[in-house]
Amino acid sequence: MxxxxxxxxxxxxxxxxxxxxxxxxxxxxxxxxxxxxKPPVDELAATRFPVARQLEPFSLVDHQGNTFDNAALRGHWSFLFFGYTHCPDVCPTTLSVLNSVSGKLADNNAPVRFVLVSVDPQRDTPEQLARFVTYFNSDFIGVTGSEEGIAQLTRQLGIMHMQVADESSPDSYLVDHSAGLLLIDPKGNYHAVFTPPLSADAIASDFRKMLKAFR
Amino acid sequence: MKPAGFFITAFLLLCCVIPAQADDTLQVSDPWIREAPPGATVLAGYLTLTNTTSAPLVIEAVSSPAFEAVEIHRSQVVDGVARMQPVSELTVPATGNISLAPGGYHLMLLRPVRPLTEGDNVILLLHRADGICVTVTAPVLRMTESSSHQH
Known part of the structure; x- marks a missing residue:
């Protein structure tokens, strides 16, 4: 037909x-x-918010004993990661990735900080955090505080953390925690989030694109 | 250490003193222990186990003279949340292998008897369900992303 x-x-x-x-x-x-x-930020591994989210007030302390609050996030970019020092696998792996990101961004003009926020303030004193974070990179920052202080920050960022009993070791406990890597912009606003698996190359390359598009 | 814990550790160590017959049914490759920051009370150990037999092989426990306790753990990211859970035993599939690697299965090494740094070697004893004990020497390494050396 x-x-x-x-x-x-x-x-x-x-x-x-x-x-x-x-x-x-x-x-x-x-x-x-x-x-x-849409600014020219194409093909990101990160999830970038159309409008960066302002952070509610919070107050914590860094590993050197300085106040770490909203003001401490302004004037530079910050990568925030949540974890704890009694974590032998995921947290050291992430901090090693961040050390690699730090190396890749060393030629960058924009100041970048890398911050581990403890979700185990009971065991993570500033001294304990100092030994832990500076082992990976002397410029890394460890942050802790009261349970309530930590919750002020984690709640608004949607970060989950929960103590879990270690059945085979009654004296100790584990902490489940959100594994995302958060990016805070120089205005102190929540700008983007990277979800695992974290790759230093992808983080560094995305960061450069977001930096270019940032106003 | 509690007396019960000491007894169990002593027993596990003793079982490896009794010489097992030469046995290559379970092969261990690339064992290493991640160097931890000073003062750390928990370290992680990694290795790959290969089963050359046609039946699954089970590791019931792991012990080490260098640590007060050793547990088998598994890290997983479930719905964006990193979880670490103890595992009661490891099964190496028939003619297959299982890798203990960063971000997955690992040995949770608790309370080192003395501080460990890169260059140290640690003895790990893998206790098989069939009674055979496998002795492994694992170097302590300062490793970074993608298992490359950082110096």
Missing amino acids: DTNSNPNPPVRILPTLIIAAVALATGIWAAQALLNN
């Missing part, structure tokens, strides 16, 4: 043209709207 034997009658061309014209105009408008709203 000849499939071309039924051409559209002329009367049906006009509506088709109108639909095509409307579709084209809508497409151009949508493309322009998207391009105007």
Whole structure:
């Protein structure tokens, strides 16, 4: 059978043209709207918020005994990671990745800080954190505080942490915690989050793109 | 250490003193212990186990003279949350292998008898369910991302 034997009658061309014209105009408008709203940050491994989120007040202490609050996050970029020093596998692995990121971003003009926030303030004193974080990089910062102080920060960032009894070792306990790496911008706002598996290359490359697009 | 814990450790060490027949049914490769920050009371150990037999092999326990206790743990990220859980035993599949590596299965090494740094070697005793004990010497390494040396 000849499939071309039924051409559209002329009367049906006009509506088709109108639909095509409307579709084209809508497409151009949508493309322009998207391009105007979206800075040139394409293909990120990170999840970047369309509008960076302001942080509610919180107050903690760093491994040198200095106050670590909203003001301490301003004026530079900060990578925040949540963990604890009695964690022998995931936390050292993450801190090693961050050390590698730090090396890759060393030529960067924008100051970047790397912060481990303890989700185990009971055992993680500033002294304990100092030994732990500076082992991986002398510039790394460890942050701890009261249970309530930690919760002020974790609750608003959606960071989960929970003590779990270690059945085979009754004297100790483990802490389950969110494994994301959070990026705070120089205005002190929550800018983006990286989810595991964390790759130093992807983090460094994404950071450069976000830095370029930051106003 | 509690008396019961001491007794169990002593027993586990003793079982490895009785010489097992030469046995290559379970092969151990790339054992290493991650050097930890000074003062650390928990370290992690890694290795790959290969079973050359046609039946699964079970590791019931691990002990070490260098640590007060050794547990088998597994790290997992579930719905964005990092969890670490004790595992009661490790099963090496028939003619297969299992890797204990960062971010997955690992040996949780508790309370080192003395501080360990890169260059030290640690003896690990793997206690098989069939009674055979496998002795492994694991070097302490300062490792970074993707198992490359950092210096």
